[in-house]
Amino acid sequence: MTGFVKMLQDTDVLQPVEIGSVRASRTIGRYLSREKLKTSSFLVGLLLVLSYLLVIILFGLVLSEVFPCGSRRREWEYFHGGCYYFATKQVIWQTAKMHCEEKNSSLVVIQDNPEQNFLQSRTRGERYWIGLTDIDAEGEWRWIDGTNYRANFKNWKPGQPSDYNRNEDCAEISALGEWNDENCNTQNFYICEKPLPS
Template identity: 55%
Template sequence: MDEDKFQDDIRTYRERSWLQFRSKPYFHVYVLLAVSYLLILVFIIVGLSKVTSLSSELSEMNAEIPKRPSGLDDQLFPCGPDTRQWEYFNEKCYYFSLETAPWTRAKTRCEEKQSQLVIVNSMAEQNFLQSRTRNERYWMGLTDMDAEGVWRWLDGSDYTRGFQHWKAGEPNDDARNEDCAHLWGNGEWNDVYCTYLCYYICEKPLPGAATAHHRGA
């Protein structure tokens, strides 16, 4: 009987302890905290689900929106944002030097810039160039140093049938081996000896234009 009474006392003690615990204020606090954590967990799961869904929708929308062919830099600097000293005209880029040099040195300078001395193909291009030369003299990619009187463009363009804009009476050689051509102060062409110190104009295709042309050929 003593043992049964002992077991009853232990059970009674546990029940009283539990009731006392439940009656204490912090029991409700623990319950509220547990509920709060559960709600936070639910919100996190729902939020992650929403984020995943929105991300998927945004990806689909971006795929449907046509991309612009070029960025703002390409629009402001068609010749490339890293070559802002180059000027754009009619699918080509032009560099107007700030230094003078003999014709052969000017030719090398342009080649170092992955370009060539300018080839003038039309009156529109001529007008563009002479509007930028500011009454100075600039080398072109035109010479007859290989054979006197036989003028040729560096890129092999047909000189005889192509555009020409010589100053009156030029080219005249003047018995001084005037084998290189430059833009005169007013934009007209003149021949002069190739060691003359002159500014120069380099030209190259618009970036990507040469590749596009090659693919279309």
């Protein structure tokens, strides 16, 4: 009891200056805590933003691996440095040519056996227009990109091109993948091709 009274007496004799400095140090303490909190919040926010950016970058990298011809246009398929579009609507050859041009591409030009095999693995027995025609001069087949027809790969079905009824001037990939000349006003699917975007 005597000790307790003495403690109270001791408290009572605290000088105003000492009380003031205690208050000041509490205020500084509170200020520093607030600043620490602000700094922590800032760091957490910064980390969140960085994580978000990292996720976006990683997502972009994964998409560019899975869809090298562009994630927004998943109908474009990648093969050997090129992007290929397999139409889901049937149109005449001229319209097919125009549709490909509207997509900044052209009707497909088939350069070799691997490309032929890729295309026929995707055409699955349906008939698709390709960028080969003798519409300007009968029997003078021309690739629409100027590729030399005579010197390059061909895959005509036996007996084709036949120019049946003297009215077949556009080439298609036929049911088994081989080429056939067909009336250009026939409604067919078509394949567009463009280089891989750089």
